[in-house]
Amino acid sequence: MRMVMLGAPGAGKGTQARLVSTKYGAVHLSMGSTLRREVAEQSEIGRSIRGTLSKGDMVEDGIVNMIIENQLQRYESVILDGYPRTLLQAEHLDGYLKEHPPVLDVVFLLELPVESIISRLSGRRVCDRCSKTYHIQFYRLERCPCGGRLIQREDDNPDTIRHRMEVYEAEIQPLRDFYTRCGLLYPIDADQGVEDIFADISEVLDDTILPQI
Numbered sequence: 682m683r684m685v686m687l688g689a690p691g692a693g694k695g696t697q698a699r700l701v702s703t704k705y706g707a708v709h710l711s712m713g714s715t716l717r718r719e720v721a722e723q724s725e726i727g728r729s730i731r732g733t734l735s736k737g738d739m740v741e742d743g744i745v746n747m748i749i750e751n752q753l754q755r756y757e758s759v760i761l762d763g764y765p766r767t768l769l770q771a772e773h774l775d776g777y778l779k780e781h782p783p784v785l786d787v788v789f790l791l792e793l794p795v796e797s798i799i800s801r802l803s804g805r806r807v808c809d810r811c812s813k814t815y816h817i818q819f820y821r822l823e824r825c826p827c828g829g830r831l832i833q834r835e836d837d838n839p840d841t842i843r844h845r846m847e848v849y850e851a852e853i854q855p856l857r858d859f860y861t862r863c864g865l866l867y868p869i870d871a872d873q874g875v876e877d878i879f880a881d882i883s884e885v886l887d888d889t890i891l892p893q894i
Contacts, residue, residue: 682707682886682894683783685761685865687856688791689849690842691801692871693878695814697791698762700879705886708756712763714812715748716740717834735835739766739848746773753781768855775863787890788860789882790853791871795846802842806831 682705686694695711702709716734719727730740749764765771778784793801804817810829815822822831836845860866867885871878 682758682787682890683761683778683785684759684890685765685785685788685860686763686791687788687853687860688871689793689795689798689853690836690845691798691805692791692793693875694762694791696875697789697878697882698760700875701760701882701886704883705758707758707760709760709762710749710752710756710764712745712748712761712766716745717812736841736844739852742767742770742773746770746777749774750777753777757783765856767852768859771856771859785863785865786894787867787885788863788865789885790857790860790866790868791878792868793871797872798846799839799842802837803839805833805837807834808832 684701684707686698686701688694695709695713698709698711701707716727716730720731720734721727726744730744733740745764745766749761753759761774765774775784801816806815806817806820806822807813808815808825808827808829809832811825811827813825813827815825815831820831824830836842857866869878869881
């Protein structure tokens with residue numbers, strides 16, 4: 682099974698992708714985590730994209746396309762989280778998968794109001810060791826159980842979040858239209874609890890997608 686998890690920053694793509702990965706056995710490929718790991722390791726790619734990420738801008742297509750192709754050569758059953766983010770990336774992925782099947786089975790779009798996204802992201806804290814996320818509304822911790830420090834990402838301040846949303850809104854409609862035309866898009870209401878969102882995703886997978894595979 683190959684799927685894409687679309688949604689604005691803070692819509693819960695990573696959380697839902699991890700839940701789907703656990704239940705259905707697909708590998709969770711997070712573009713955001715991959716890029717931040719490159720920065721943390723100060724790789725050649727990491728050094729070239731650090732400034733871009735800190736401003737909330739998008740990394741150039743050539744880099745993310747290369748990263749995804751390398752990962753798709755390793756895994757057949759995957760959940761793509763944070764990729765594609767532009768129509769050009771979606772078209773590139775479509776062409777690549779037609780030459781290197783299997784193709785996509787489903788694309789989920791997690792939909793959430795902008796103000797909810799700002800609230801979620803500005804209060805988010807991330808473990809600098811294992812990358813697990815927490816929110817100050819629910820957790821009053823200084824360290825993750827793994828021992829790592831809980832930090833606020835550089836791009837999780839309100840001004841940067843609003844800029845990221847402007848970038849997102851400009852890019853999501855072409856993606857929505859593209860995957861609707863492909864017959865792959867399933868919008869999901871992300872303004873509800875984690876378990877309810879996962880139940881909606883599981884219903885689509887169990888009742889519609891898996892019986893066709």
